Amino acid sequence: MSTGTSSRATTASSSSTRASPVHWPQLLSGLADRGYGLDDVAALVLTHGHADHVGFAERLRETTSVPVFVHEADVGLAQGTEDVSVGDALVNLWRPAVLALLFELGRNGGLSIPPVEEVQTFADGDVLDLPGSPEMIHVPGHSAGSCALFLPDRDVLLCGDALATLDLTTGRERGPQIMSLFNADGARARASLDRLAGLGEVTLLPGHGRPWRGEMDEAVRLARRQ
Numbered sequence: 001m002s003t004g005t006s007s008r009a010t011t012a013s014s015s016s017t018r019a020s021p022v023h024w025p026q027l028l029s030g031l032a033d034r035g036y037g038l039d040d041v042a043a044l045v046l047t048h049g050h051a052d053h054v055g056f057a058e059r060l061r062e063t064t065s066v067p068v069f070v071h072e073a074d075v076g077l078a079q080g081t082e083d084v085s086v087g088d089a090l091v092n093l094w095r096p097a098v099l100a101l102l103f104e105l106g107r108n109g110g111l112s113i114p115p116v117e118e119v120q121t122f123a124d125g126d127v128l129d130l131p132g133s134p135e136m137i138h139v140p141g142h143s144a145g146s147c148a149l150f151l152p153d154r155d156v157l158l159c160g161d162a163l164a165t166l167d168l169t170t171g172r173e174r175g176p177q178i179m180s181l182f183n184a185d186g187a188r189a190r191a192s193l194d195r196l197a198g199l200g201e202v203t204l205l206p207g208h209g210r211p212w213r214g215e216m217d218e219a220v221r222l223a224r225r226q
């Protein structure tokens with residue numbers, strides 16, 4: 001495994017002064033519902049470095065000292081030293097669903113996410129020594145370091161934003177698809193679908209939209225119809 005550590009050249013206190021994302025209580029209640037607590041969390045693995053996925057990562061890292069993993073190509077996004085590509089969001093600003101999404105993002109503190117002061121990196125093909133032994137599949141395009149986590153012992157694929165089941169431009173669920181917004185390189189995202197075909201029948205857990213169950217070959221076929 002080719003992991004590494006990257007720290008920002010800022011003091012840890014700089015993040016403490018920022019607002020923490022509002023989803024922190026959902027983490028606590030989600031753990032409690034399953035009989036767990038923060039002490040049971042082994043790590044946080046980011047599928048990519050976008051702010052709406054980084055969320056409370058820094059708060060969790062500060063509180064529990066668990067490692068935060070991100071692909072080496074998205075370290076800059078996770079640490080706030082690189083700007084996200086928003087071009088396709090701006091040209092879709094006239095859409096009510098996009099305006100509502102950005103409003104919700106702002107209201108939830110999504111425009112001032114604390115950067116992750118220290119991250120550990122991984123590379124394509126790494127199997128992280130964590131519960132579930134996630135296999136990291138590099139699927140660049142949505143961002144340069146976008147990855148999917150495959151948990152082979154339970155046929156679960158956490159695909160981040162490499163695939164979505166919700167169309168953010170309309171607010172409608174419509175099955176596996178390439179993300180409709182915030183892609184750094186749409187053509188690359190489409191090409192990366194090849195990496196996900198052939199995984200067999202999975203429960204697909206996307207970053208946006210409901211879970212989807214089926215053959216990944218079918219998910220890729222549906223996404224390519226766009």
Ligand SMILES: [Zn+2]
Pocket residue numbers: 048050053142161182
């Ligand atoms: Zn994203």
